[in-house]
Amino acid sequence: MQEEKTNLKKEILSYLKIIVITAIVVLGCKQFLFAPIKVQGASMYPTYHDKDIIIVSKTSKIERFDQIVFQSPTEDELYIKRVIGLPGDTVEMKDDVLYVNGKAYKEDYVNRQTDDPNQLRITENFSLEQLVNEKKVPEGMYFVLGDNRLKSYDSRHYGLISKDAIYGEAKVTLYPFNQFHIGSKK
Template sequence: MDKVKKRNEWWEWTKALFIAVLIAAAVRYFLFTPIVVDGLSMMPTLQDGDRMIVNKFNYKVSTPERFDVIVFHAPEKRDYIKRVIGLPGDKIVYSGDQLFINDKPVSEPYLEGFKEQLAGGILTNDFTLEQITGDERVPEGQLFVMGDNRRYSKDSRHIGTIDIEEIVGDTNLVFWPLQETRLINEQNQ
């Protein structure tokens, strides 16, 4: 009787472990996944090596909003982390280090500290969406994205607009390094 009880206990533990692995895999594949920031394109908001949680589910029930920080599959077969600047139908112009969307100036509070460090230097060079992509407005199903470190970011100014279908998810929680744990969208708006 003792052998049967041990075998049943072993089988119960095996089933529990298998179910736990399945749940963890489902959560990672469908809901949340970790990502490591690679590079300087989102400084000062994100630092090289920051570890973040990507919410894969959010855009299955909603659409991206302006200034969301998203992760998407870039043409180079890599995932990029950038900030949404232009939504479908938007006209994008940068002039005098000021963002204009649909001919109206738009504040970018997440850049204010960075601009102050430049002591009057230009963070974002002048451009229009039409100069970059040939389109006057962001096409349907597309987004215009930029890194916060405008001088050193490979973004829509270089790769063009991105297809909304290429979005992995949005991210705003830095969980590592532990002393730097924070919600980025709340500290920058």
């Protein structure tokens, strides 16, 4: 009888160790490697929809056109936007064409649908200097825009994003299941 109790205690301790180690690994991964995020709003439509659930990598090197999640500079929320300008870049928009360092980019990811037949442009003309009083994106900062330009609150409104505010890069779309996708949507 005593031997059975001892074996039962050992088995329970063994299971507890597994549970504790698993919890530490999961919490560690969530804290330092990746985390699930729920998309809020329509600013990244059509790339992401309201209430999509994505996995964010906290260890990725940020590159142009990556979709990043960051702490909003104006409220206590996480935002998701597309990186347009990296440190050292010039950024401007002319006649709905994006120019980074003088090179024109076709933005296939931008929502160009509008309810207003008189809407001439999806993205208003601007230069980085007009918006943030800088000729180039400073070191440690990023210029971001939403894909749904007519409904996006982004660097055109609140300025540049600090590298320290970045939570991570969108890597996996988990939900809805019919939109499951591994790798960021370019």
